[in-house]
Amino acid sequence: MNQLRVGSRARRAPLWLAVALATFVAPASAVQENEPAPADTTASAEFPPFVEELDRMVAVVGDTAILMSDLTITLYQLQGRGARIPPEGSEEWLQFAREVLEAMVDDLIYLQQAKIAGVTANEDRVAEMADQYFAQTRSQFSTDEEMMLAVEETGMNMLQYRQMLTAQAEAEALRQSYRFQLEERSDLPPVIVSEEEVEAAFEEFAQSQPPRPALVSFNRLVVTPTPSGEARDSARARTLVIQNELTNGEEFSVIARRHSDDESTREQGGELGWMSRELLVKPFGDAAWGARPSQAVGPVQTQFGLHFIKVERQRGGERFLRHVLLRPEIKPEDVEEARTLAVQVADSLRAGVDPERLAAWFRGRVADDAIRFDDVPLGNLLGQFIAAGDSELTNPTPGTVYGPLEMQRGGPTEFGLIHVLSFRSEGPLEIDDVRDAIRQSVRTRKQIDILLEEVRSSTYIDLRL
Numbered sequence: 001m002n003q004l005r006v007g008s009r010a011r012r013a014p015l016w017l018a019v020a021l022a023t024f025v026a027p028a029s030a031v032q033e034n035e036p037a038p039a040d041t042t043a044s045a046e047f048p049p050f051v052e053e054l055d056r057m058v059a060v061v062g063d064t065a066i067l068m069s070d071l072t073i074t075l076y077q078l079q080g081r082g083a084r085i086p087p088e089g090s091e092e093w094l095q096f097a098r099e100v101l102e103a104m105v106d107d108l109i110y111l112q113q114a115k116i117a118g119v120t121a122n123e124d125r126v127a128e129m130a131d132q133y134f135a136q137t138r139s140q141f142s143t144d145e146e147m148m149l150a151v152e153e154t155g156m157n158m159l160q161y162r163q164m165l166t167a168q169a170e171a172e173a174l175r176q177s178y179r180f181q182l183e184e185r186s187d188l189p190p191v192i193v194s195e196e197e198v199e200a201a202f203e204e205f206a207q208s209q210p211p212r213p214a215l216v217s218f219n220r221l222v223v224t225p226t227p228s229g230e231a232r233d234s235a236r237a238r239t240l241v242i243q244n245e246l247t248n249g250e251e252f253s254v255i256a257r258r259h260s261d262d263e264s265t266r267e268q269g270g271e272l273g274w275m276s277r278e279l280l281v282k283p284f285g286d287a288a289w290g291a292r293p294s295q296a297v298g299p300v301q302t303q304f305g306l307h308f309i310k311v312e313r314q315r316g317g318e319r320f321l322r323h324v325l326l327r328p329e330i331k332p333e334d335v336e337e338a339r340t341l342a343v344q345v346a347d348s349l350r351a352g353v354d355p356e357r358l359a360a361w362f363r364g365r366v367a368d369d370a371i372r373f374d375d376v377p378l379g380n381l382l383g384q385f386i387a388a389g390d391s392e393l394t395n396p397t398p399g400t401v402y403g404p405l406e407m408q409r410g411g412p413t414e415f416g417l418i419h420v421l422s423f424r425s426e427g428p429l430e431i432d433d434v435r436d437a438i439r440q441s442v443r444t445r446k447q448i449d450i451l452l453e454e455v456r457s458s459t460y461i462d463l464r465l
Contacts, residue, residue: 213426222415
């Protein structure tokens with residue numbers, strides 16, 4: 001079988017660099033549907049300069065040809081990622097190459113269908129992916145100059161290299177967006193997922209996964225300082241001013257620039273951008289998801305202060321939000337009073353009082369957050385607290401109440417109390433850790449495969465390997 005030949009004006013690049021460069025080559029040879037053009041015409045399609053000669057097409061999908069160079073480069077990619085490629089020319093190599101070619105056909109069908117469906121790629125996402133691809137290649141070199149020289153050895157300059165990265169990233173982004181669109185369909189065909197399929201998928205998944213981190217389940221209460229009566233009165237007076245301006249039709253962004261105590265968003269007119277509900281503290285999220293687009297609501301009390309919230313628009317499970325934050329003054333004595341209360345609440349937890357009841361008793365002093373958390377990585381839990389690494393919580397004991405521990409979440413210092421329910425030390429990933437996610441993944445894959453097969457059956461496909 002004839003091989004891809006490298007032009008005489010450029011020395012052959014190292015295999016791993018060929019892998020990196022290979023990601024830019026997409027099947028792009030246009031031919032008429034059902035009328036494949038002769039091989040000598042498809043060889044004139046655009047390729048990186050180091051490709052001098054191509055023997056033949058190995059597949060035609062609709063009006064697009066997959067060339068031997070495409071397959072060769074994809075095999076290089078797989079080898080660069082650690083796949084074991086059988087010796088070329090062997091029956092095993094041919095079987096492996098055919099399986100890879102089938103996958104390339106599926107990817108090309110995805111891309112064609114994405115374009116037919118009018119799917120577009122987010123420019124920021126494409127740029128991010130291209131930067132990631134570039135960084136992966138750059139990590140193989142000790143200096144920028146060393147990388148530039150290696151790229152130039154392939155007959156390209158750095159600008160062409162960047163352009164190829166962007167084209168490859170855009171194609172992948174389109175495929176991802178189209179697949180997500182398919183997964184969201186309400187009419188996906190019903191399928192049955194057996195336990196054997198789940199176990200097989202887990203075995204494949206687990207091979208590439210790091211060890212499972214230490215996991216902890218716990219109840220958490222957060223005691224937050226409250227302002228003095230004088231500070232609360234001052235904040236209420238400010239809310240009346242804002243409510244009056246909103247009633248008079250003042251632009252929300254103008255009000256935010258004039259009044260908000262949130263320095264990170266004030267100059268942007270209080271813009272928080274697109275947010276999902278789980279990223280917001282509960283009272284804020286409840287208010288935002290209870291409002292209509294273009295509606296302003298408030299004031300809403302959170303541990304950060306008083307908020308006025310405007311929902312500008314919505315898409316799916318996200319809202320584009322602005323807010324005005326009024327942060328009543330918290331004095332040192334208010335913080336110390338909260339610390340004292342946190343000690344009392346901790347003693348009640350240790351005495352066996354239900355945390356839900358404590359949250360109800362001290363409503364307004366205990367933050368209105370979720371209380372029960374299950375299977376949280378220990379590092380995530382420790383990251384919530386100041387100097388948590390110096391506490392016994394680094395090796396938690398089930399049944400123990402830890403705290404008060406100082407927390408800093410963007411407002412005044414708060415005090416967290418942790419009642420550990422269970423703890424699993426770090427270890428290998430087990431199927432029960434991800435069983436439901438694996439089952440759903442297998443189900444979705446089978447459903448998408450059915451849809452893909454329907455498209456394949458109506459698409460001209462000519463495999464020539």
